[in-house]
Amino acid sequence: MVHQYKLNGYNIVIDSNSSSVHNVDPVAYDMIALYQTTEAEEIIRQMLLKYGDDPTVTDEELRVVLEDIRALEQSGKLYSPDTFENLDLDLTLRNSVVKALCLHVAHTCNLDCQYCFAAQGKYQGERAIMSLEVGKQAIDYLIANSGTRTNLEVDFFGGEPLMNWKMVKDVVQYARSRELDSHKRFRFTLTTNGVLIDDDVIEFCNKEMYNVVLSLDGRPETHDRLRKDIHGCGSYDVIVPKFKKLVEARGDKEYYMRGTFTHFNTDFTNDLFHMADLGFSELSMEPVVCAPGDPYAITEADMPTVMEHYEILAKDMLQRKADGKPITFYHYMVDLQAGPCIYKRISGCGSGTEYLAVTPWGDLYPCHQFVGETEYCLGNLQDGITNPQKQAEFKQCNVYSHEECKTCWARLYCAGGCAANAYHATGSITGVYEQGCRLFRKRMECAIMMQVAEAQED
Amino acid sequence: MKRIQTLQTRDLEQSVKVGGCGECQTSCQSACKTSCGIANQQCENKNK
Numbered sequence: 001m002v003h004q005y006k007l008n009g010y011n012i013v014i015d016s017n018s019s020s021v022h023n024v025d026p027v028a029y030d031m032i033a034l035y036q037t038t039e040a041e042e043i044i045r046q047m048l049l050k051y052g053d054d055p056t057v058t059d060e061e062l063r064v065v066l067e068d069i070r071a072l073e074q075s076g077k078l079y080s081p082d083t084f085e086n087l088d089l090d091l092t093l094r095n096s097v098v099k100a101l102c103l104h105v106a107h108t109c110n111l112d113c114q115y116c117f118a119a120q121g122k123y124q125g126e127r128a129i130m131s132l133e134v135g136k137q138a139i140d141y142l143i144a145n146s147g148t149r150t151n152l153e154v155d156f157f158g159g160e161p162l163m164n165w166k167m168v169k170d171v172v173q174y175a176r177s178r179e180l181d182s183h184k185r186f187r188f189t190l191t192t193n194g195v196l197i198d199d200d201v202i203e204f205c206n207k208e209m210y211n212v213v214l215s216l217d218g219r220p221e222t223h224d225r226l227r228k229d230i231h232g233c234g235s236y237d238v239i240v241p242k243f244k245k246l247v248e249a250r251g252d253k254e255y256y257m258r259g260t261f262t263h264f265n266t267d268f269t270n271d272l273f274h275m276a277d278l279g280f281s282e283l284s285m286e287p288v289v290c291a292p293g294d295p296y297a298i299t300e301a302d303m304p305t306v307m308e309h310y311e312i313l314a315k316d317m318l319q320r321k322a323d324g325k326p327i328t329f330y331h332y333m334v335d336l337q338a339g340p341c342i343y344k345r346i347s348g349c350g351s352g353t354e355y356l357a358v359t360p361w362g363d364l365y366p367c368h369q370f371v372g373e374t375e376y377c378l379g380n381l382q383d384g385i386t387n388p389q390k391q392a393e394f395k396q397c398n399v400y401s402h403e404e405c406k407t408c409w410a411r412l413y414c415a416g417g418c419a420a421n422a423y424h425a426t427g428s429i430t431g432v433y434e435q436g437c438r439l440f441r442k443r444m445e446c447a448i449m450m451q452v453a454e455a456q457e458d
Numbered sequence: 459m460k461r462i463q464t465l466q467t468r469d470l471e472q473s474v475k476v477g478g479c480g481e482c483q484t485s486c487q488s489a490c491k492t493s494c495g496i497a498n499q500q501c502e503n504k505n506k
Contacts, residue, residue, distance in 0.1 A: 021465040028461040068462050077464060087474065100484040117492070151481050151502065157491075167463045187483075192489070212470075213491075333498040336467040340499050343478025345470070349496070355484040367486060412498035413471070420472065421492070440495055447497065455465050 002079060003409035004033060007449045008315055010456075014448065015411040017084070019345075020077040021336060021402055023452045028065050036079060063077065063277025084342055097147035100350070101138055102357040102368045105130040105168055106159040110195050111235055113261060114226045115288050115296050121159025123372035124183055128165050128360035135171035137381040138358045145183045145384075153210075156188040157357075157368055162196035172208050190212060191258075193227070194239035202246045206253060214243050216273020217259040218285075225264055226296065240278065244368060247280060253281055256330060262288040263301050264298035266305040269313045276320075276327050284330035289369075289421060297436065307442050314446035318453050321357055328336045332447040334413075345399070345412040350421050352378065366394050369420030397429050404432045466503075477504045 001016040011029040013022040018101050024032065027047060034043045044062045051057040062384040072078040101347030109121030117316045121127075142152055147446040154175065155169050166188070187210035196213055205212050216239065217223040222233025243342050247255055257280045261268035272283050287306070298306060304333055312331060320326050349355065362381040381387035408414075419441065421433035422433040481502040 018467075020467050023463040025461040060461065067460050072462070072464065082473070083471070097480070099480065124494065141467075147490075149480055151483075154482060168469065260492075270502060276482070286492050313482055333497070336465055338501055340475035340482065340496050340501055341466055341468075341476065341478050341503065342470045343473070344482060344499065345497055346499075347478070349486050350484045353487065354480070368491065414495040417495070418486075444495075444497060449463060455463070 001082075001407070001409055002032065004029060005445055007311065007445060008318075008453065010449055010452050012445075012452055013078070014409060015078050015080055016412065017082045018076050018080040019336075019412050020080075021448055021452065022078070023456060027054075027057055027062070028069070031062070031065055032069060032078070034064075034188050035073075036084070039068055044436050045184075045333060050201040069076055077259070084346060087342065087346055089250065096350075097149055098142055098145040098352040098354060099149045099151070100153035100354055100355045101142050101157070102155045102157050102355070103130065103135065103138055103161075104357060104359050104368065104371060105135065105156050105161045105171075106164040107360050108163055109158060109160040110229065111160070111165060111193050112228055112230050112232075113193075114228075115290055115294070116251075117262060117289050117369060118159060119372075123359075124309055125372055130167060130358075130360040132167050132170050134173075134358070134360065134362045134381065136174050136363060139171060139175045139178060141381050141384075143178060143184055143261055150183065150185055151187060152184050152390055153187045153189065155191065157191050159191060160193055160195070162192050162201060165201065169204055172204075176208075183437045187211070191215070193235065193413050194242050195235060196231075197242035199238070201337055202249050205246065206250050209253075211254040211256070212246070212250070213256050213258045213284075214239075214246070214259050215259070216240070216243060216275060216280075217261070218268065219264065219274045222265045223259075224260075226260075233245070244279065250376040256281065257425060258286070258330075260286050260288050261304055262296075266298070266302045267309055268306075269309045269316065272313060272327075272329070273316070281327045282330075283327055285303075287436070289424070292298065303435070303438065306439065310439075310446050312444050312451050318450060321454075331443045334444075334447040334451060336448075336451055342355065342412075345415055348398050349418065352391055352397075366391075367420060369418070370423075372421075393429060401430045402432050403430075404434075404437070408437070408441075410437075414440050476503065 003014045011024045013032055017284050031043055047062050071449045107122050112120055125265050146152055189211040190209050191213040206284045220236045223236040227235050255274045268362050278338055357365040357371050365371045378391050385391050399411050399427055405411040405416055419429040421430045421436050423429045425433040482499055
């Protein structure tokens with residue numbers, strides 16, 4: 001399968017199965033589009049007709065281009081067949097291990113964000129705080145079920161994890177104490193709304209957290225519209241100085257300013273640029289996940305604007321880089337040479353198999369977005385997986401189990417997408433969240449365009 | 459004139475042979491939490 005598109009003056013051809021990327025001129029672009037359906041002589045005739053005014057477009061030149069296309073086909077970089085589908089069978093039989101846990105250390109929150117998928121941190125349940133005992137059990141569970149994996153990840157999530165801060169620190173200390181004897185290396189991430197950040201949090205995070213994810217939606221009016229405290233007041237003025245202090249002290253360690261955009265700010269690039277103006281350079285901005293009828297849901301009428309702003313962002317980022325002031329956008333971080341292997345590209349996000357969410361009382365769910373959907377409870381820390389049939393559904397969920405993915409050019413960049421989004425949109429984890437797919441494809445087109453632009457500069 | 463420039467990309471056929479070591483980050487762990495993909499994940503296999 002070949003995907004062709006024009007963006008920012010570039011003519012881009014992606015060979016889906018090999019994930020090869022070609023930057024071509026308009027003549028080659030048209031010839032690649034015709035190559036599989038049209039005789040060579042007819043392609044040449046059509047090109048001479050279309051580009052007759054261009055003295056470089058000659059019969060001889062066009063035959064050279066045809067040879068180049070043929071050579072790419074023969075080397076498996078154009079029109080390549082899908083030779084990976086049979087790997088799917090091995091993946092479903094695999095004896096997977098757990099390598100990441102999302103610890104819901106606080107099912108409560110000090111903000112009342114209207115769009116929160118976790119329903120103000122409670123996940124449709126009661127308010128709860130994870131005990132240190134459960135936190136330690138989670139670390140033990142991860143070590144015991146991670147096989148020979150060395151790198152293990154633990155994300156402190158909520159609700160708002162800083163509402164259980166001492167426990168977070170104690171769990172980190174406990175995990176560190178187990179690293180040597182278990183031959184494991186923990187990478188911790190904290191996702192926070194920032195309200196409770198103080199000097200102790202900053203010092204500890206910058207020492208122990210591999211990554212911190214800081215929730216900021218952008219401009220004050222954007223952020224405060226939906227991210228309010230329990231009294232209905234916006235939280236921007238409280239958190240931004242704290243985020244600045246944390247990031248300034250963080251040095252070169254990883255962090256993300258992570259925003260959510262909604263129907264109310266489809267010009268979300270202006271929110272990202274505001275974050276950049278504040279001095280933040282590592283940025284992420286996600287489309288809101290909610291029911292289609294919610295007032296802040298992204299509508300079909302919003303989609304053209306959203307798509308346009310992904311393009312605006314990509315072009316702006318190229319300019320910022322050229323100006324020596326680059327910013328990073330999480331979804332545009334694509335390394336074409338050092339990216340994932342084919343197993344990763346097929347097997348998906350790992351939810352329910354490699355990645356589990358742990359509730360405050362120690363129940364295991366496929367991921368944070370399934371917590372509260374009781375039929376998706378996979379087991380608990382004490383007894384392990386008690387619902388193997390449900391887990392098997394996730395083990396079998398990969399890029400080839402989504403019928404729609406089979407004809408999608410972006411499938412090996414996405415690996416089948418988010419199981420939770422698919423479930424909430426269609427009732428099945430092997431369905432697809434169509435709006436999310438369209439946004440993902442647009443982001444990939446932009447990300448690859450940026451790679452093409454940078455390769456051309458080199 | 460060169461009308462087709464092919465970018466350097468990872469050889470996925472070769473990665474079938476090397477195998478998936480699984481040491482990489484889980485897709486949803488770093489920043490998105492709601493709309494994951496794998497394109498922005500780094501391979502951590504030192505023997506690839």
